[in-house]
Amino acid sequence: MSERFNQAAQEWDKGDMRQNIAHAVFQTISSRIALLNTMSVMDFGAGTGLLSFKIAPMVKRVVGVDLSEKMLEQLASKNTPQVQVKPLYHDILSEPLEEQFHGIVSSMAIHHVPDTAELFKAFYAHLKRDGFIAIADLEAEDGTFHSHGNEGVYHFGFERDALRETIEKAGFANVRFHHAYTVDREDQNYPIFLVTAHKY
């Protein structure tokens, strides 16, 4: 799967769709969560950092976790003395990090992880007390969103009720869904949610 993203990395930011999604996800996050300059935040599946670099100016530190070296190279190339995101090639599911974060954000990454229950348990373990998650992905779709094929796609979006149950089972409270964006295509629309929750 990382091969697919390694190949896509150079062209990832071209075109409007991914930029528009990241913009809308950021707007939805910042209208729901107080991002503070004392916070450390993980962007899970950060890719080239489309979301990370919007979060970074608002908080103390952003770590962009990903499993594609080439996507992370693109992310690293955007660092400036003023705004920095730390690229981190790491599988948090197989080996937890020692660091805990004030928040975990993610955009369009969790449908690429086979075991959603284990992923949310890992998110919980990587959060400080009172920490938040703000995770964006596709509402349940029919498998047509990825026009280049579904290799590495383990979920055709998510049903809200089932995902809420998974998130609550991982230990989170205050689970709330918000509409973040809709990708409009000629023959179909693909809504994207943001789900927020807290570790108390």
Ligand SMILES: C[S@@+](CC[C@H](N)C(=O)[O-])C[C@H]1O[C@@H](n2cnc3c(N)ncnc32)[C@H](O)[C@@H]1O
């Ligand atoms: C569709 S891209 C989204 C990238 C970025 N968030 C964006 O919105 O442009 C999904 C990203 O998740 C990463 N990814 C998939 N599985 C992962 C895992 N288990 N741990 C970390 N990153 C993962 C991929 O390498 C890829 O960069």
